[in-house]
Amino acid sequence: MQVKRKGIKDITHLKIDNFAFENVENSNYLGSILNADNKMNIEIAEKITTGNKAHYANSKLIISKLIKKNTKMKMYKTIGPVVTYSSETWTLTAKDENNLRIFERQILKKMFGPVNIENVWIIRNNMEIDNLIECTYLQTLNFTFKF
Numbered sequence: 076m077q078v079k080r081k082g083i084k085d086i087t088h089l090k091i092d093n094f095a096f097e098n099v100e101n102s103n104y105l106g107s108i109l110n111a112d113n114k115m116n117i118e119i120a121e122k123i124t125t126g127n128k129a130h131y132a133n134s135k136l137i138i139s140k141l142i143k144k145n146t147k148m149k150m151y152k153t154i155g156p157v158v159t160y161s162s163e164t165w166t167l168t169a170k171d172e173n174n175l176r177i178f179e180r181q182i183l184k185k186m187f188g189p190v191n192i193e194n195v196w197i198i199r200n201n202m203e204i205d206n207l208i209e210c211t212y213l214q215t216l217n218f219t220f221k222f
């Protein structure tokens with residue numbers, strides 16, 4: 076794979092002696108997706124998908140009313156590293172930050188469940204979720220989100 080500044084894609088193959096190496100658009104290296112355009116949105120979407128798989132594997136425990144809030148937060152903190160692995164190298168756009176926020180809030184809303192106000196069940200909004208927890212996993216990794 077050749078990464079170029081102007082996005083010119085050269086389809087020629089690299090030849091060394093009798094070996095020919097093909098030119099690829101995307102490559103997976105140590106859990107990170109590298110592409111010719113050097114954009115992170117493909118990798119971030121892949122990490123969010125992996126985080127969803129980890130979340131749904133434990134969804135019965137996360138939704139359960141029998142488990143304490145502290146235990147649920149410990150479980151949540153095991154899902155965070157699945158999403159943020161190799162995040163030190165990401166260059167985030169506003170859309171990528173928003174997608175990460177949506178993923179995080181989706182898990183937290185399911186974890187804490189709806190609230191009963193005057194016999195009406197209401198889904199918690201983002202401000203209520205922020206008040207329930209001290210800090211989210213993404214905020215501990217210096218992802219400072221501005222609302």
